[in-house]
Amino acid sequence: MAGEATKTMSNDVLWGGGRSPFSISYGKMMMWFFLVSDALTFSGLLVAYGFVRHSTTEAWPIGEEVFRALPFLHGSYPLIYVALMTAILIFSSVTMVLAVEAGHRMDKKGVIKWMFLTVIGGLFFVGSQAWEWSHFIHGGGGYVTTAEGAKYWVHNDAHDTHDPAHAAGFHLEPAIEGHYMADEADRVRVSPEESLKIWNERVTYVDGANMERNEYGPPQYANFFFFITGFHGFHVFSGVVINLIVLIMAIQGVFHRRGHYEMIEKAGLYWHFVDLVWVFVFTFFYLL
Amino acid sequence: MERDDIIEYSLDAHHSEEAGRKIRRNIWMVTLLLAVVTTVEVVLGAYWKQWFPESWEMVKLTYIVLTLVKAGFIVAVFMHLGDERRNIRAIILLPYALFILYLLFIAVWESNYVHWAWTTFL
Numbered sequence: 412m413a414g415e416a417t418k419t420m421s422n423d424v425l426w427g428g429g430r431s432p433f434s435i436s437y438g439k440m441m442m443w444f445f446l447v448s449d450a451l452t453f454s455g456l457l458v459a460y461g462f463v464r465h466s467t468t469e470a471w472p473i474g475e476e477v478f479r480a481l482p483f484l485h486g487s488y489p490l491i492y493v494a495l496m497t498a499i500l501i502f503s504s505v506t507m508v509l510a511v512e513a514g515h516r517m518d519k520k521g522v523i524k525w526m527f528l529t530v531i532g533g534l535f536f537v538g539s540q541a542w543e544w545s546h547f548i549h550g551g552g553g554y555v556t557t558a559e560g561a562k563y564w565v566h567n568d569a570h571d572t573h574d575p576a577h578a579a580g581f582h583l584e585p586a587i588e589g590h591y592m593a594d595e596a597d598r599v600r601v602s603p604e605e606s607l608k609i610w611n612e613r614v615t616y617v618d619g620a621n622m623e624r625n626e627y628g629p630p631q632y633a634n635f636f637f638f639i640t641g642f643h644g645f646h647v648f649s650g651v652v653i654n655l656i657v658l659i660m661a662i663q664g665v666f667h668r669r670g671h672y673e674m675i676e677k678a679g680l681y682w683h684f685v686d687l688v689w690v691f692v693f694t695f696f697y698l699l
Numbered sequence: 700m701e702r703d704d705i706i707e708y709s710l711d712a713h714h715s716e717e718a719g720r721k722i723r724r725n726i727w728m729v730t731l732l733l734a735v736v737t738t739v740e741v742v743l744g745a746y747w748k749q750w751f752p753e754s755w756e757m758v759k760l761t762y763i764v765l766t767l768v769k770a771g772f773i774v775a776v777f778m779h780l781g782d783e784r785r786n787i788r789a790i791i792l793l794p795y796a797l798f799i800l801y802l803l804f805i806a807v808w809e810s811n812y813v814h815w816a817w818t819t820f821l
Contacts (some may be wrong), residue, residue: 415708415711416782416784425786430706433787434784435783443787444791458802467814468821489745491745494741501730502730505777508776515712516714516719670707679778683778686773690770694740697744
């Protein structure tokens with residue numbers, strides 16, 4: 412971008428008062444300061460996650476084993492859904508930066524078009540996250556443990572977790588230490604009679620995820636999942652609301668009368684920040 | 700309510716149709732880069748581990764580097780921080796980097812110790 416920020420100025424002029432030494436408006440600077448503080452919060456959460464994961468003596472769940480489902484489809488698609496969510500968020504970030512660019516040319520139509528697409532992208536992301544939460548909470552059927560300390564995954568055709576032993580196709584599968592459910596091909600089925608016997612003598616039955624326990628791994632795993640993705644999801648939600656308000660103002664021509672579209676830039680900073688955080692959540696929660 | 704003692708910096712960001720075309724091309728190039736990096740990350744996570752399980756530590760390191768590359772492009776190009784003055788760039792990035800590097804150091808150090816204590820005394 413051309414203009415003030417690229418001009419060479421002597422320090423006496425820059426810091427001499429009467430002007431911003433950063434050649435930046437008050438609103439934009441305050442948005443940046445807010446984002447720095449918000450970035451510290453998210454970093455704190457991710458570092459806390461790293462701390463717990465690094466210090467734990469229990470087996471920690473593996474991202475590509477836990478997150479491998481797609482809506483409406485059976486089978487194993489490791490990380491594809493999360494990658495799709497990432498793509499949606501990156502593309503809504505692109506439409507946002509194009510809206511900012513259109514604003515710099517005072518192109519009202521362009522701003523409205525790209526802002527509208529940004530809002531749609533944000534809504535798709537929030538919707539995707541709702542599905543992922545629902546899938547995470549319901550789980551894949553849960554596991555039982557026996558008095559000898561053995562662990563078996565519970566399966567039935569109806570995905571019934573309230574009374575799984577009486578649903579059609581009920582059977583157990585021995586769990587592999589440190590891993591989430593095996594792929595279809597590698598599964599070993601326990602016979603129905605043996606399954607029912609183990610089920611009736613079970614010590615615990617854990618299915619899905621809540622704040623106290625979950626079928627994936629240590630309780631902290633689900634707690635961090637809910638808190639980190641929830642906190643990020645709330646940021647996306649508020650970003651969509653901000654973008655929607657800015658879009659309505661753009662349609663009404665408020666910024667055009669003002670002579671500049673800086674409000675789009677400020678909303679854009681927040682929106683890109685949400686994308687930025689997701690890049691880190693994607694790496695540290697799902698990939699590593 | 701016009702005030703002549705306030706400099707309107709946002710007007711300086713305005714550019715022509717010609718300059719806009721160049722900026723847009725740059726934006727799409729960065730988009731392509733982000734998409735390619737994300738695809739590489741997913742392929743590494745979903746398949747590389749099954750093929751070459753012994754190189755997983757290297758992949759993890761690659762992830763962190765790729766993430767920092769993506770973050771750099773988002774901040775510099777999408778958030779236009781690369782176009783701002785050097786003093787505002789420093790004021791935003793340096794205090795943050797200082798806090799987080801220290802936090803990372805202390806978290807790695809302490810979690811190592813906690814892990815050692817649990818495996819030794821429990």
